[in-house]
Amino acid sequence: MSVRFVFSKSSGDAAGSGLTGDPDLGAAAPPPPGGRARPFAALAGTVRVLRLVWGVDARLTGWLGAAIVVAGLVPVVTAATVRVLVNAVLAAVAGKGGGPLDVRLPGFAFDLPAMPTGTAVVVLVAVQFTAAQLGGIAAAMRSGTQQLLQERVTQDVRARIMDHAAGLELAFFERGKSYDLLRQAQQEAAIRPVGMVSSAFGLLQNLIMFTGLAVLLVTVSPWLALLALLAPVPAFIADARHGTQAFLLSTLAAPARRRMDYLSTLLTTDQYAKEVRLLGLGGYLTSRFRLIGDRYYQRLRTQVRRRQTAAALWGSLSTVVGAGTYLYIALAAVNGRLTLGDLMLYTAAALTLQAAIQAIFSALSTMHESTLYLDQLFALLAVRPQVAAGALPVGGSAPRITFDNVSFRYPDATEWALREVSFDLADGATTALVGTNGSGKSTVVKLVCGLYQPTEGRILIDGVDLCSYDPALLRSRTAAMFQDYVTYQATVRENVGLGAVDRIEDTKAVTTAMAGADALRILKGLPGGMETMLGRWFGRGTELSGGQWQRVALARAFMRPEATLLLLDEPSSALDARAEADLFTRLADLSDRRTVVYVSHRFSTVRHADQILVLDSGRLVETGTHTTLVDKPGGTYADLFRLQAAPFLDPQPD
Numbered sequence: 001m002s003v004r005f006v007f008s009k010s011s012g013d014a015a016g017s018g019l020t021g022d023p024d025l026g027a028a029a030p031p032p033p034g035g036r037a038r039p040f041a042a043l044a045g046t047v048r049v050l051r052l053v054w055g056v057d058a059r060l061t062g063w064l065g066a067a068i069v070v071a072g073l074v075p076v077v078t079a080a081t082v083r084v085l086v087n088a089v090l091a092a093v094a095g096k097g098g099g100p101l102d103v104r105l106p107g108f109a110f111d112l113p114a115m116p117t118g119t120a121v122v123v124l125v126a127v128q129f130t131a132a133q134l135g136g137i138a139a140a141m142r143s144g145t146q147q148l149l150q151e152r153v154t155q156d157v158r159a160r161i162m163d164h165a166a167g168l169e170l171a172f173f174e175r176g177k178s179y180d181l182l183r184q185a186q187q188e189a190a191i192r193p194v195g196m197v198s199s200a201f202g203l204l205q206n207l208i209m210f211t212g213l214a215v216l217l218v219t220v221s222p223w224l225a226l227l228a229l230l231a232p233v234p235a236f237i238a239d240a241r242h243g244t245q246a247f248l249l250s251t252l253a254a255p256a257r258r259r260m261d262y263l264s265t266l267l268t269t270d271q272y273a274k275e276v277r278l279l280g281l282g283g284y285l286t287s288r289f290r291l292i293g294d295r296y297y298q299r300l301r302t303q304v305r306r307r308q309t310a311a312a313l314w315g316s317l318s319t320v321v322g323a324g325t326y327l328y329i330a331l332a333a334v335n336g337r338l339t340l341g342d343l344m345l346y347t348a349a350a351l352t353l354q355a356a357i358q359a360i361f362s363a364l365s366t367m368h369e370s371t372l373y374l375d376q377l378f379a380l381l382a383v384r385p386q387v388a389a390g391a392l393p394v395g396g397s398a399p400r401i402t403f404d405n406v407s408f409r410y411p412d413a414t415e416w417a418l419r420e421v422s423f424d425l426a427d428g429a430t431t432a433l434v435g436t437n438g439s440g441k442s443t444v445v446k447l448v449c450g451l452y453q454p455t456e457g458r459i460l461i462d463g464v465d466l467c468s469y470d471p472a473l474l475r476s477r478t479a480a481m482f483q484d485y486v487t488y489q490a491t492v493r494e495n496v497g498l499g500a501v502d503r504i505e506d507t508k509a510v511t512t513a514m515a516g517a518d519a520l521r522i523l524k525g526l527p528g529g530m531e532t533m534l535g536r537w538f539g540r541g542t543e544l545s546g547g548q549w550q551r552v553a554l555a556r557a558f559m560r561p562e563a564t565l566l567l568l569d570e571p572s573s574a575l576d577a578r579a580e581a582d583l584f585t586r587l588a589d590l591s592d593r594r595t596v597v598y599v600s601h602r603f604s605t606v607r608h609a610d611q612i613l614v615l616d617s618g619r620l621v622e623t624g625t626h627t628t629l630v631d632k633p634g635g636t637y638a639d640l641f642r643l644q645a646a647p648f649l650d651p652q653p654d
């Protein structure tokens with residue numbers, strides 16, 4: 001499926017974070033191909049919505065459909081009965097009562113059997129009554145089923161987006177435009193399906209009603225029926241065009257909304273509260289929020305004004321047609337060309353028809369916008385990982401990892417994060433990655449995890465390209481802790497257990513993992529032990545210290561004892577000296593069973609590794625053990641080591 005949306009040049013990253021600078025939304029994007037008035041696209045959109053809704057819950061959709069048909073037919077039956085009733089009464093008044101009841105429909109006319117006027121009136125009123133009762137039941141059924149269906153569709157669409165997002169490559173999230181697509185689909189998913197379902201079914205109901213009444217009007221005058229059909233078309237075309245503009249504006253506003261969300265998050269989330277207060281950023285961030293919001297509002301106001309003015313102007317055309325038709329019918333009735341029943345039919349039908357036309361208008365334009373949203377949703381759901389997943393099973397022993405001339409550039413980045421890196425990590429070896437900030441250490445870890453594919457070169461596991469392995473199996477054999485590990489708003493057990501979610505309820509497994517990360521002692525200070533809530537999002541939770549959180553995150557990595565590859569990115573950055581020493585002793589014990597790779601800036605820990613890789617500006621500049629590297633003249637490792645050791649080796653005299 002092709003993505004049919006045009007993102008303006010400035011809708012991506014150009015306006016930055018929104019914290020400073022001009023919060024312009026960017027130039028108005030040109031309309032998408034075929035994005036002008038498309039009544040048929042709106043109808044096609046209705047079919048797509050119905051298919052989506054049917055897929056979510058066929059039974060509820062069936063009931064809703066039945067209610068819609070009944071609710072749509074009731075006004076038609078009522079209007080038709082009024083004519084027969086009035087004509088029967090008039091015939092009786094004229095002394096010609098008791099004859100057959102003339103029921104005219106286009107293409108054919110038939111008479112109900114002759115009956116006394118009194119009986120006919122009772123029968124016709126009974127028909128009206130039954131229709132009204134059915135109408136009431138159908139309305140209640142429609143409202144109930146629609147409410148339930150809306151909730152189901154909303155949940156289903158959101159779950160589909162979540163599920164799909166979970167399977168997307170990390171790189172997807174790092175491309176501004178694709179992230180906007182996800183963001184907008186996700187944001188709209190909470191509200192859009194509600195409107196979609198009600199417009200689609202409202203449209204159906206009004207179409208049934210409209211067609212029925214138009215058919216009845218044909219019996220009065222085919223020209224009137226044609227007029228009634230054509231009158232709404234210009235208004236719809238005008239509104240559909242404005243609908244497209246509205247959608248384009250909301251697409252354009254996605255980055256602005258993202259920035260507003262971010263500014264709002266900075267002020268309303270506990271994570272940032274400390275620093276924001278200390279720096280006194282409250283007023284500044286709020287004013288930036290207002291500035292970006294105002295800019296969007298100005299554009300929205302212009303757009304809404306234009307749309308509503310056009311709607312009012314074109315809508316008045318229908319009113320003119322309605323009034324003209326009424327005049328024609330009344331005069332025709334006075335001249336005896338039409339019966340009083342015809343006039344009554346028209347009176348009963350006219351108002352309902354007008355209301356139906358207006359409702360069809362607005363439903364069609366909503367559907368037109370919904371179609372654009374659906375295009376976007378389906379475009380997102382059509383995004384597939386760019387690298388085909390392999391199927392090779394992973395061995396059960398510690399893997400050997402080889403980088404074969406690997407270069408890597410992040411999505412949209414111009415600089416290389418890694419350049420022509422080659423190394424070999426023996427199975428069961430412990431390797432430390434060392435280097436200055438930004439030298440590429442975390443990138444190596446992310447590549448080994450398979451979170452990104454090398455831009456050039458290959459990564460081999462036991463001599464086979466990483467891409468050939470079954471990614472799910474590979475992940476199950478990998479335990480990792482990232483530098484920016486997640487602190488889940490959840491209990492201690494959940495925070496640890498999420499490392500192997502199938503064992504989240506297994507207290508023994510969670511306890512063992514916590515023991516491995518020396519995290520059990522955290523429990524002593526917690527009121528609910530393992531069930532203590534951490535974070536404050538969901539009630540009164542406890543906050544941990546930085547080092548305690550890091551131990552919990554480490555314990556999460558240790559939830560996979562079967563993992564044969566352990567990747568730790570600065571696992572001890574927040575640990576005290578003793579905890580750090582303990583951790584690395586434990587890591588040393590793990591070798592043979594696991595291949596361990598860790599990143600560290602602390603040479604006290606690095607020195608124990610079997611192998612040390614030194615990175616500098618994305619290139620591998622040195623490889624060896626602490627002993628071979630520390631004395632290398634002019635070596636990067638030796639330099640960094642000395643810089644760190646100097647304060648301890650040469651204490652300054654007082």
Ligand SMILES: Nc1ncnc2c1ncn2[C@@H]1O[C@H](COP(=O)(O)OP(=O)(O)OP(=O)(O)O)[C@@H](O)[C@H]1O
Nearest residue numbers: 174410413417435436437438439440441442443444
């Ligand atoms: N997600 C990303 N998108 C774009 N560029 C990135 C991304 N992550 C890192 N980089 C860039 O890639 C380079 C290597 O970053 P990396 O995080 O691997 O460094 P590092 O050695 O782990 O640094 P540190 O010691 O500060 O953790 C840096 O120039 C960084 O700016």
